[in-house]
Amino acid sequence: MSGLEEQLYALDWNNNIAVAIITLISYEYVLQFDKEVTFVWQRQWSAMSYLYLVVRYFGIVIAINSSICT
Numbered sequence: 001m002s003g004l005e006e007q008l009y010a011l012d013w014n015n016n017i018a019v020a021i022i023t024l025i026s027y028e029y030v031l032q033f034d035k036e037v038t039f040v041w042q043r044q045w046s047a048m049s050y051l052y053l054v055v056r057y058f059g060i061v062i063a064i065n066s067s068i069c070t
Helices: 003-041 047-069
Strands: none
Touching: 003 047
């Protein structure tokens, strides 16, 4: 294989791995959503509630953004 073909193969492999990881993370989010509603959304809002939501959902936004932009 030439250098260009190897780079395209590596890029395709990287994109496939990124899609698989985003799928697994999204699946985990769906599984835990019931607990999240019970323990976060139905409680009184506090700084920790906001921090939890930012940390939880900012990661998936970054992962999706990085997979789309590459």
